[in-house]
Amino acid sequence: MADESKLSRLERSTLNSVERLLPGEEILAAFQVTLAGSLEANAAGGLLGGALFGAGKKVKAAKAVGLESQTIIAVTPTAVHTFAWGFGGKAKKRLASWNRSDVSGSSEASRGGFKLVLNLPGGATVHLQTLGKSAPVEEGVRLLVGEM
Secondary structure (H helix, E strand, O other): OOOOOHHEEEEEHHHHHEEEEEOOOOOOEEEEEEEEEEHHHHHHHHHHHHHHHHHHHHHHHHHHOOOOOOEEEEEEOOEEEEEEEOOHHEEEEEEEEEEEEOEEEEEEEEEOEEEEEEEEOOOOOOEEEEOOOOOHHHHHHHEEEEEE
16 A cells, blocks of 8 residues: 555554455555445335345345445455455455456545445446545545546
């Protein structure tokens, strides 16, 4: 990462745990994302049963391509990796990896973070929301989708 002095405690915890799971790889960025809409649906509780059902379908589809409702994305010079997101923002286990050149997408600033649309190998498209909007998260999004 370019400037680790700008990392929050949570961002540092995320980065350190990814480095342990990817020994010897240069980690350009590591940040947390949620499936777009999953936090809102979870917060709604039983009031919006349809939204919860829809969020459940999103999670099931996302798991099929290597994402969970809460995922850590790590970008290296050659790959994009996803990890299960554990307590304290720590990466628990690798879920999927793709060649970086095979992942494309777009981003848009939103309240509290960035909305991401990622096109993954095999034709899957996922809608994600970053957790936060700090400089390291912004850099990670830029590295991932090549725009801001």
